[in-house]
Amino acid sequence: ATPTSIMVGTGRAAQLGVLFRKGEALQLLEKTSVLAVDKTGTLTKGRPELTDLLPASGFDRQRVLARVAAVEAKSEHPIARAIVAAARAEGIAVPEARDFAAAAGMGAGAQVDGERVDVGADRYMAQLGLDVSVFAEAARGLGEQGRTPLYAAIGGRLAAMLAVADPLRDTTAQAIRTLHGLGLKIAMVTGDNRRTAQVIASQLGIDEVVAEVLPAGKVDAVLRLKAGHGALAYVGDGINDAPALAAADVGLAVGGGTDIAIEAADVVLMSGDLDGVAAAIALSRATMRNIR
Ligand code: ADP
Numbered sequence: 516a517t518p519t520s521i522m523v524g525t526g527r528a529a530q531l532g533v534l535f536r537k538g539e540a541l542q543l544l545e546k547t548s549v550l551a552v553d554k555t556g557t558l559t560k561g562r563p564e565l566t567d568l569l570p571a572s573g574f575d576r577q578r579v580l581a582r583v584a585a586v587e588a589k590s591e592h593p594i595a596r597a598i599v600a601a602a603r604a605e606g607i608a609v610p611e612a613r614d615f616a617a618a619a620g621m622g623a624g625a626q627v628d629g630e631r632v633d634v635g636a637d638r639y640m641a642q643l644g645l646d647v648s649v650f651a652e653a654a655r656g657l658g659e660q661g662r663t664p665l666y667a668a669i670g671g672r673l674a675a676m677l678a679v680a681d682p683l684r685d686t687t688a689q690a691i692r693t694l695h696g697l698g699l700k701i702a703m704v705t706g707d708n709r710r711t712a713q714v715i716a717s718q719l720g721i722d723e724v725v726a727e728v729l730p731a732g733k734v735d736a737v738l739r740l741k742a743g744h745g746a747l748a749y750v751g752d753g754i755n756d757a758p759a760l761a762a763a764d765v766g767l768a769v770g771g772g773t774d775i776a777i778e779a780a781d782v783v784l785m786s787g788d789l790d791g792v793a794a795a796i797a798l799s800r801a802t803m804r805n806i807r
């Protein structure tokens with residue numbers, strides 16, 4: 516490819532709100548046949564809301580919410596923000612947590628008023644040695660509604676099941692159809708609960724789902740999905756996506772996502788929406804066709 520045509524191509528892309536940080540990405544994008552996408556914050560708005568809180572027997576809803584919100588006030592995870600917002604909306608006083616520690620892709624914990632409080636996915640509770648099976652049926656029902664089940668532990672005991680729901684971005688469904696129209700295979704790669712991920716993927720007609728993965732698992736998924744294909748592009752917004760963005764042939768970061776994701780990416784989607792990916796791929800094909 517000539518440098519001039521690449522410049523023209525990347526210039527056009529910029530007008531469409533797609534910023535190429537590396538010119539080679541335009542050429543690799545043309546060869547892309549598999550698109551791997553993060554779910555939370557990429558397919559969805561990344562602004563989840565707390566929809567459910569079921570206290571375990573012996574636990575009081577408000578007390579649980581206050582303690583969980585105290586932990587989450589120290590976290591930057593979108594789920595954390597949803598929980599803190601819910602506590603505020605209910606006028607609950609949120610105590611100050613100490614010794615906060617996040618378990619990436621799983622949950623978080625801290626000391627609140629002299630008690631250990633943890634919140635996160637079922638695998639986080641498993642790591643703490645807690646059995647969540649009393650909530651199995653409720654969790655299944657919530658997952659089938661596309662909600663993400665979470666659990667809270669207080670003082671080493673299972674205290675509640677919670678759920679959050681994160682609506683799809685308005686442009687996601689159409690963008691997936693356009694990308695399929697361009698002949699791409701689309702895979703969702705997410706740290707979220709498997710059932711929740713599958714429900715959302717089937718609503719969108721996504722071809723494959725890799726769920727409940729940690730950041731390193733996202734890299735494994737990228738390497739596996741790209742084997743035997745032209746090139747693989749990965750779209751994501753979070754810190755947990757940075758290794759996968761770097762491992763992909765083309766990494767596309769959602770504008771408004773974390774700085775770490777943007778730094779790891781070759782391309783930035785300014786609007787934050789997935790239709791920028793379709794525009795960029797169409798443009799890469801047009802540019803390369805002109806050159807040949
Ligand atoms: P995604 O790949 O969907 O962006 P993450 O890797 O950030 O998700 O998180 C995966 C899962 O870990 C979440 O769905 C949630 O169950 C749990 N999790 C991570 N951090 C937190 C937190 N601060 N509070 C509650 N749950 C969390």
Ligand code: MG
Binds near residue numbers: 553554555557751752
């Ligand atoms: Mg995300």
